[in-house]
Each structure stands twice: as C-alpha cells, then as structure tokens.
Amino acid sequence: MTAALRVVVADDHVPFRDRVRDALVDAGIDVVGEAGDAGDAHALTIASAPDAVLLDVHMPGGGIRAARRIAAEAPDVAVVMLTQSDDDDDLFDSIRAGAAGYVLKNVDPAALPGALRRAIAGEAAMTPRLVARVLDEFRNPRQRLFARGSAAAARLSAREWDVMTMLADGRSTDEVAAALFLSPTTVRVHVSSVLKKLQVKDRESAFALLRQAPARRAG
Known part of the structure; x- marks a missing residue:
C-alpha cells in the first residue's frame, strides 16, 4: 500500500484552515501539522519533513518569507501558496521564493489534494490563467x-x-x-x-x- 502524503497546513484564519484540513483528510492525505504564522509553519515543516506545505501568503510573519526559508532548508518539500488575491507581486514573489504552486482561496477545497499531488510531482500547481501570466512575464x-x-x-x-x-x-x-x-x-x-x-x-x-x-x- 502506498503511504499517504504528509502535509503541513499554515493559515491564520482558523475556519478556513479547518476546511482545508478536512478536505485533505477526506482525500486520504495525512495532515501532520497546523500553524497560524510563518514561524510555526517553518518550524513544523523542518521538524516533520512533510511531502508538502500549504502556506497562506499573508499570514503573520509572511508566508512568502516562510516559503523562502523552507525552500532553502528543506528543498524536497513542495511549497504551495494559498491566497485571497491574484496580485502579480504575490504570485511572482512566491515563485522566486521557491513555491511550486499558487492556489487562490476561492478554489473548491476538494481541488486542493490534486494541486498538492501535482506540486509534489514537479508540475505547476496553479490555474491555467495564472500559468499564462507567468509565461507572459518571462516572454516579455x-x-x-x-x-x-x-x-x-x-x-x-x-x-x-x-x-x-x-x-x-x-x-x-x-x-x-x-x-x-x-x-x-x-x-x-x-x-x-x-x-x-x-x-x-x-x-x-x-x-x-x-x-x-x-x-x-x-x-
């Protein structure tokens, strides 16, 4: 039997974090830790060595800052950002920080397991519209x-x-x-x-x- 994927979820909005956790657990994913700020997200990720971590971009301490630290210290962990905004600054800064995915919070939580699996597999875990914006940025x-x-x-x-x-x-x-x-x-x-x-x-x-x-x- 294939071992369940192990994920850390970090978001300071508890009701949203609960919905994310429930969606992941329902999909057979093992949520090995939850955090409400960047410092705890980094510490939990380093301590538990999950397959992936979901980071809220604008949580206390800065999700992008946490992504940069995690990418540097635990490069085997797939980092996927969660955000309410599709602002270009957040998108491109997240990618520069080492994020493998970028998911808007208005997505159906049931779609998150698929996004995580794509990120872990080395694929772009973001909507086609965001992929197009990234390509346009580099083609300009x-x-x-x-x-x-x-x-x-x-x-x-x-x-x-x-x-x-x-x-x-x-x-x-x-x-x-x-x-x-x-x-x-x-x-x-x-x-x-x-x-x-x-x-x-x-x-x-x-x-x-x-x-x-x-x-x-x-x-």
Whole structure:
C-alpha cells in the first residue's frame, strides 16, 4: 500500500484552515501539522519533513518569507501558496521564493489534494490563467534588459522589477505610472526602495547592477 502524503497546513484564519484540513483528510492525505504564522509553519515543516506545505501568503510573519526559508532548508518539500488575491507581486514573489504552486482561496477545497499531488510531482500547481501570466512575464522582451537570476534582481519585488524594467526601457515616471495603474509618487517610492536595496545612489547604477549576469557555478 502506498503511504499517504504528509502535509503541513499554515493559515491564520482558523475556519478556513479547518476546511482545508478536512478536505485533505477526506482525500486520504495525512495532515501532520497546523500553524497560524510563518514561524510555526517553518518550524513544523523542518521538524516533520512533510511531502508538502500549504502556506497562506499573508499570514503573520509572511508566508512568502516562510516559503523562502523552507525552500532553502528543506528543498524536497513542495511549497504551495494559498491566497485571497491574484496580485502579480504575490504570485511572482512566491515563485522566486521557491513555491511550486499558487492556489487562490476561492478554489473548491476538494481541488486542493490534486494541486498538492501535482506540486509534489514537479508540475505547476496553479490555474491555467495564472500559468499564462507567468509565461507572459518571462516572454516579455523588456524582461531581457536585466539578468533575472542575478543577486541584485533577487532582492526586488515583482512590482519593483516591473518599474525598473520599464524605466530602463526609456519610459518616463508618468508613463510607468499609467502602465501599472500607479501614481507617479508610488513609482518614485518603488525606485527609492530599489536604490536602498541595491545600495546605490542613482537609477543608472541600479540598472548596471541588474544587467549583470549571474555568476556561473564551478563544476
């Protein structure tokens, strides 16, 4: 007999977490731990070594932060994010953090076991619409202005990445604001955040860092 899949469920909204747990148990999945914040989710996952962990994106402590830690310390655990929002920042930041799946909370809980099994099997555990958005992100010619795998790029949020690629493409602050449905002030705030993260004084210095190709590993 095949052993049941072992899963940790982390979400600070207890009624929702209960529904998720019940759906997984009904599908024959062993829920080996439940958490309400990022710290407990990380600790439970490391301690129990499950096949997968479901993480609420916006739970206390940050689900994406927990995903990044788990992916680094327990790479064999499939990380699947749960969220109420299909915001691009959350989607792309989750993928950069190492998530193997991204599921909206309005999904039928009965669909979660299938999503987990796909993630564990190495498949994309997300809706076709979200897959299309991910593909579009990587196909966009503007993205080739920068080296996505560079250490500098890894520090940026998805929105900061969008802002900087558009600015590097020659768009003005007002044009970037209009394209991303932001105010010009918000665009400038994103730029300031990028300069601080990259520890540079101006946009051109930031562009130069973001264009640097990632170093190749020896061997």
